Amino acid sequence: MRYLVWxxxxxxxxxxxxxxxxNTGPVDIHFYSDYTVTGIPLIVVMLVTFVLGALFGLLLAxxxxxxxxxxxRKLQRDLRRLQDRYAHPAVQTQAVAPETVAPLSPL
Known part of the structure; x- marks a missing residue:
């Protein structure tokens, strides 16, 4: 697939x-307020237009x-945190009520 793209x-x-x-013939470029540049090769105009379009596209992207x-980056940080949590689980010691170990005897 990579070769096909290339x-x-x-x-x-x-x-x-x-x-x-x-298309190398000379062309006249007309700007606003009657400013005109004459005799520019069409290939230069096409190249400048292409470069400006590519820059504008990159700017939008x-x-x-x-x-x-x-x-x-956020997802990678979360993934590392979860991997650390499951690789090294914290030992959780909960206080056990005495009745659970040895129930109280009735008097």
């Missing part, structure tokens, strides 16, 4: 690379990853 990743990378190499990591 083959698919390689295939997607090659397809994106070929697509990017076919960070809180969930931190939450999972915190929950994992």
């Amino acid at each position: 083959v698919l990743r390689l295939l997607v990378f090659v397809l994106v690379l070929l697509f990017a190499l076919k 960070v809180p969930a990853l931190m939450r999972r990591r915190r929950e994992t």
